[in-house]
Amino acid sequence: RGSATNMAQATMQSALSSDSSLAAIVSPAATSRLMIQVYQLSSSSCSLNMTLTHSSPNPLKDLAFCGNSMVVGLMGTSEVVVWDLERGVVANKMMSSSEDQNFLALSGDSEGEKFSILTQHSQKLYVYEYLAANSKLTRKVKSGKFEGDKKDAFLALSKKHIVVQTSGGARVMDRTTGKKEGKIKSKNFARIFICPSDENLLVGIQNSGSVAVYNLSTMKKVVSVPQVFSSSTSPLQMIKNNDGSHTLLADHTLHTITGSSAEKLTQATSARPIAIFLIRDQLLALIHQPTGGCSAEWVALEDEDLPSTIKLDEEKEPKTESRGAEKRKAPSEAKILGPGQAGMEIVPPSKKPKASIADEDENVMTEEDELKEMSIAERLQQMSRAMEEEDEEDDDDDDEDMPATSFKPKTATTESLKQLLSQALQAGDDNLLELALGVRDVQVISNTMKELEPAHIVLLVSKLTSRLASTPMRAEQLSTWLSYCLKTGRFQPHNLSALRNLLFERIESFSDLLRLEGRLSMMCDIE
Numbered sequence: 001r002g003s004a005t006n007m008a009q010a011t012m013q014s015a016l017s018s019d020s021s022l023a024a025i026v027s028p029a030a031t032s033r034l035m036i037q038v039y040q041l042s043s044s045s046c047s048l049n050m051t052l053t054h055s056s057p058n059p060l061k062d063l064a065f066c067g068n069s070m071v072v073g074l075m076g077t078s079e080v081v082v083w084d085l086e087r088g089v090v091a092n093k094m095m096s097s098s099e100d101q102n103f104l105a106l107s108g109d110s111e112g113e114k115f116s117i118l119t120q121h122s123q124k125l126y127v128y129e130y131l132a133a134n135s136k137l138t139r140k141v142k143s144g145k146f147e148g149d150k151k152d153a154f155l156a157l158s159k160k161h162i163v164v165q166t167s168g169g170a171r172v173m174d175r176t177t178g179k180k181e182g183k184i185k186s187k188n189f190a191r192i193f194i195c196p197s198d199e200n201l202l203v204g205i206q207n208s209g210s211v212a213v214y215n216l217s218t219m220k221k222v223v224s225v226p227q228v229f230s231s232s233t234s235p236l237q238m239i240k241n242n243d244g245s246h247t248l249l250a251d252h253t254l255h256t257i258t259g260s261s262a263e264k265l266t267q268a269t270s271a272r273p274i275a276i277f278l279i280r281d282q283l284l285a286l287i288h289q290p291t292g293g294c295s296a297e298w299v300a301l302e303d304e305d306l307p308s309t310i311k312l313d314e315e316k317e318p319k320t321e322s323r324g325a326e327k328r329k330a331p332s333e334a335k336i337l338g339p340g341q342a343g344m345e346i347v348p349p350s351k352k353p354k355a356s357i358a359d360e361d362e363n364v365m366t367e368e369d370e371l372k373e374m375s376i377a378e379r380l381q382q383m384s385r386a387m388e389e390e391d392e393e394d395d396d397d398d399d400e401d402m403p404a405t406s407f408k409p410k411t412a413t414t415e416s417l418k419q420l421l422s423q424a425l426q427a428g429d430d431n432l433l434e435l436a437l438g439v440r441d442v443q444v445i446s447n448t449m450k451e452l453e454p455a456h457i458v459l460l461v462s463k464l465t466s467r468l469a470s471t472p473m474r475a476e477q478l479s480t481w482l483s484y485c486l487k488t489g490r491f492q493p494h495n496l497s498a499l500r501n502l503l504f505e506r507i508e509s510f511s512d513l514l515r516l517e518g519r520l521s522m523m524c525d526i527e
Contacts, residue, residue, distance in 0.1 A: 010028070010272070010273040010274070011234050011235065011252075011273065011274065011275065011276075012025050012026055012027075012028055012273045012274065012275040012286070012288060013025075013026040013060065013063060013275075014026065014063070014235075014275035014277070014286075015063040015064055015065055015071070015108075016065070016237075016277050016279075017065040017067070017068055018065065018067065018108075018110035018196065019068065019110075020041060020277070020279045020280070021040070021041055021042070021068060022038060022039065022040060022041065022049070022065065022068055022085075023038070023039045023041055023046075023275070023277060023284075023286065024036050024037070024038050024039075024052075024063060024065065024071055025037045025038075025039065025275050025286055025294060026060060026063065027288075028273045028288055033053055033054070033055050034053060034054045034055070034056065034060055034073075035051055035052070035053055035469075036051070036052040036053075036054075036063070036071065036073070036083070037050075037051050037052075037293065037294065037466075037498075038050050038051070038052060038071070038085065039286065039294070039296075041279065041284065044282070044298045045296075046284065046286070046296035046298075047458065047459055047462055048293055048294075048462040048463075048465070048466060048498055049085075049494070049497060049498065050085070050088040050497035050498040050501055051088075051465075051469060051498045051501055051502065052071065052083045052088065052090075052501070053501065054073070054075075054081050054083075054090060056075045056076075056079060056081070058075035058076030058078065058079050059075065059076060060073055060074070060075055061074045061075065061076060061077070061106075062074040062105060062106040063106075064106050064107060064108030064115065065108045066082075066108045066109050066111075066112050066113065066114065066115050066132040067108075067109065067110065067111055067112015067113070068085065068112060069084070069085055069086060069112045069132075070082055070083065070084060070085060070091065070112065070115075070132040070133075071083045071085060072106060072108060072115045072132065073106075074103055074105070074106040074117070076103075077096070077102040077103050077104065078095055078096040078102070078103065079093065079094070079095055079096075079103075080093065080094040080095075080103060080106070080117065080135070081093050082094075082115075082132055082135060088497040088498070088500065088501045089501070089504075091132075091133065092133075092134055092135045093135075094130070094135040100120075100121060100122050101119060101120070101121055102119065102120040103117050103118075103119055104117075104118045104119065104120055104125075104153040104154075104155075105117070105118040105153055105154050105155035106118075106155070107155045107156065107157040109132075109157070110159075110196075112132070113131060113132060113133075114129055114130060114131055114132060114138065115129075115130055115132055116128065116129045116130070116155065116157055116162075117130070117155075118143070118153060118154070118155040118164060120146050120153070122146075123145055123146050124142070124144075124145060124146065125142075125143040125144055125145065125146050125153075125164060125166070126140050126141065126142060126143055127140070127141040127143050127155065127162055127164065128140055129141075141162060141173065141178040142178070143162075143164045143171060143173070144164065144166075144168075144171050144180075145168075146166060147166045147167045147168035148166055148167025148168065149167065152165075152166060152167045152189075152190075153165065153166050154189065154191055154192045156192045156193050156194045156202065157175065157194065158175065158194040158196070158199040159175060159199060160174070160175055160199050160200075160216075161173065161174070161175055161181075161194060161199065161216055162174070162175050162178070163192060163194065163202055163216070165189050165192050165204070169183050169184055169185045169186060170183065170184040170186065170189065170192065170202070170204075170214075171183055172184065172202075172216055172219065181216075182219045183219065184202070184214050184219050186204070186206070186212065186214075186221075188206050188207040188208070189204040189205065189206060189207075189212075190204075190205045190206065190207050191204060191205045191236060192204040192205075193236065193237075194216075195238045195239070195240065195246070196239075197239050197240040198238075198240040198246065199216075200215055200216050200217050201213055201214070201215065201216070201222065201238070201246075202214045202215075202216050203236065203238050203248070205236060205250075208226075209226075210224055210225060210226045211224070211225040211236070211248065211250050212224050212225075213238075213248075213257070222260060223257055223259075223260050223261065223262055224262075225248065225250060225255055225257075225262045234250070234251040234252065235249050235250070235251065235252060235275070235276045235277075236249065236250055236251075237249040237277065237278045238257075238278075239278050239280070241281075244258075245257060245258045246258075247265070247278060247301065248262070249276065249277075249278045249283075252267060252268045252269065252274075252276060253266075253267045253268075254266050254267070254268075254283070254301070265301070265306070266301075266306050266307060266308055266309065266310055267308065267309050267310065268283065268285060268299070268309075268310045268312055269309060269310070269311055269312065270285065270287055270311075270312040270313050271313065272287050272288050272289070272313055273287075273288040274286065274287050274288070274312060274313075275294075281300065281301050281302050282298050282299060282300055282301060283298070283299040283301055283310075284296065284297075284298055284299075285297045285298075285299070285312045285313075287312060287313045289430055293462075293463065293466030293467075293470075295313065295428045295430070296428065297312050297313065407420050407435060407436075409435065409436075409438035409439045409440070410440075412439045412441065412444055413444065414444055414447040414448050414451065417436060417439055417444055417445070417448045418448045418451050418452060420432060420435065420436045421433070421436050421448065421452060421456065421460065422452070422453070422456060424436055425456045425459045425460060425463070426456075433463060437477070437478075437481065440477075442480060442484075445480065445481060445484050446484050446487075449484040449485055449487070449488050450488060452488075454490040454491065457485055457488055457490050457491060458490075458491050458495045460481075460485055461482065461485050461486075461491065461495060461496070461499065462495075462498065464478050464481055464482050464485070465482075465498045465499045465502060466498075468482075468499075468502060469502050482499070
């Protein structure tokens, strides 16, 4: 179903606030801890606001905003987590009260005070409404009998309607009174939502891969867009245009819907995991970057020259390998392991002249004896020093590969570094930013931060925080840059929420690491 490009497209789980000012993206990084990055959106701009975290044995099933103050996550069928966006922490958690109670679907609230959960009790369905601040139950709406599989149950809310979808069809109820208004007999929906700008329209993905739009006043189908979906988790949004038509985003493909007809507008593709949103007359794509975080690309949908396919984050043409590239040494075998990943210590190689086999065996035994006498902290320091030496040696090789700039980190001046940083941050160019971060002269860094524009300071702090979270081994280098950014004082407290959350997370695990280091040292001493 769908095109070959769509079938291969990787999509990040995401949510958009009701006023389109905030977007939440679930990081695709393979770690044991759930990481949700919250981005601040404005006219053609995007910046990381904070990173929310949570550890749970249950997978994240659904994610929703409660206004702009809370984010709610449904973990499996037994746990609900609420994050406070003012503090960037988990505000409260709620677990199912019994084995026969299952949380099936989640919906946020545009007012920001409540959220609703579709809940199964034995063979009965209820929509429970809770206060987001403390998860206190405020309302219960009877929603019929449960039919079919748990994965086939969905919930959609608007100011007028409550829609509960099961294998038996979609039950439509009045939001105020909770009374049943009618039923849509389609039994093969894989997901539903109510168009926020036209609350009489229910949009659903059918198991066949097509999208169907129903009128909630007549309970009749308005239009069907055939075979556009390759996955039920792909993006699905619809907005009403000023001329009365609608724009539908389905599986990275945009359609214009006028009356009972649908016409394909364009299609977005990317080689990297993406999250796509319709925001007024623009398309926003947040593209996951290997260095951590996301880059943003905006596409104006009113552009008369809009291509049939939009290639997001298009790779540049490969360059002819230079002589310097031939000399590039093989990457280090040292691997940085994420939380919860099993591994082994790798002793950095020492640079010694060639010796006989017997001498090598003797040296190996000597290094092993020295290793046993070292503490865990000393071993980590030794590994860190070795990796820094490799990075410094790689700088010369990397400089040869950087296109369209004569900037050299070792000879950088305040003016040249300011110009490069401004260019990198404005264009969202990670390669140029990494080149700028190669500068080690603290005086040049300090003077540059004093001259950099406040908006660029805020964006740079966000970029540095993302790199620190994804690559902790770079902490020494990145902390220097963060220090001089913070000394300027040209930012608001909420600009530091992501950094604060990251530091709190590290501090919470520090005592555990100290206890582990002590136990490992005792075991080494016994051996």
